[in-house]
Amino acid sequence: MDKNRFTKSERKELRRLAGLSYEREMANALESLEEDFKRWRKNKITAFEMNEIIHRFHNGIARDLWSFYTTRHTELNVKHAIAEGIILETEISPGILEKLK
Secondary structure: OOHHHOOHHHHHHHHHHHHHHHHHHHHHHHHHHHHHHHHHHOOOOOHHHHHHHHHHHHHHHHHHHHHHHHHOOHHHHHHHHHHOOOOOHHHOOHHHHHHHO
16 A cells, blocks of 8 residues: 555545544444433343443443544545445445545
8 A cells, every 4th residue: 555646635635534434434333322222221131241342342342443444544434434335336436446446
């Protein structure tokens, strides 16, 4: 991944796209917590059980996503997002999309 392959404005756009992908993946992961919160509000699980679920979420998927998006090259993050359907090709400028291929 040659940094000079992308212009300054394209690198900025890649960072925006990686951030968008991170947010979308996190939002998807949070859906599972929403169901647990509903169970807690209906007294199906205790506050302690809910706390443990939150703790596991934080130390699990939330940490994994943070690590994935903060320790990898932005270009790889965007390629991953495209491959997984997190970001659609139509959301990416043609110039950047061509350079990613």
